[in-house]
Amino acid sequence: MGSKKYTPCPFCGSESSCWVKGGRYGRFTYVECDLCGARTKTFKYCGDEHAEVDWNDISVKKAWDAWKRRVNTEAETNAGEKH
Numbered sequence: 001m002g003s004k005k006y007t008p009c010p011f012c013g014s015e016s017s018c019w020v021k022g023g024r025y026g027r028f029t030y031v032e033c034d035l036c037g038a039r040t041k042t043f044k045y046c047g048d049e050h051a052e053v054d055w056n057d058i059s060v061k062k063a064w065d066a067w068k069r070r071v072n073t074e075a076e077t078n079a080g081e082k083h
Ligand SMILES: [Zn+2]
Pocket: 009, 010, 011, 012, 013, 014, 016, 033, 034, 035, 036, 037, 038
């Protein structure tokens, strides 16, 4: 189970979450909306494998940055999901 933090989704106004999850190749982080499913790519979590999640970690910031950029660039032209 991953840890997460909330922020409002600018697409639909629902809660979007920043996740930090553990996987076979270590921890990774991304931001995903709970309702509309919009999400960023994943970023490798740089923090210590066994330490508590540090929400100031650079990889978390990158995920939030990507989320904001996506919002700024795509919200105006295409709020739909891209594949
Ligand atoms: Zn949303």
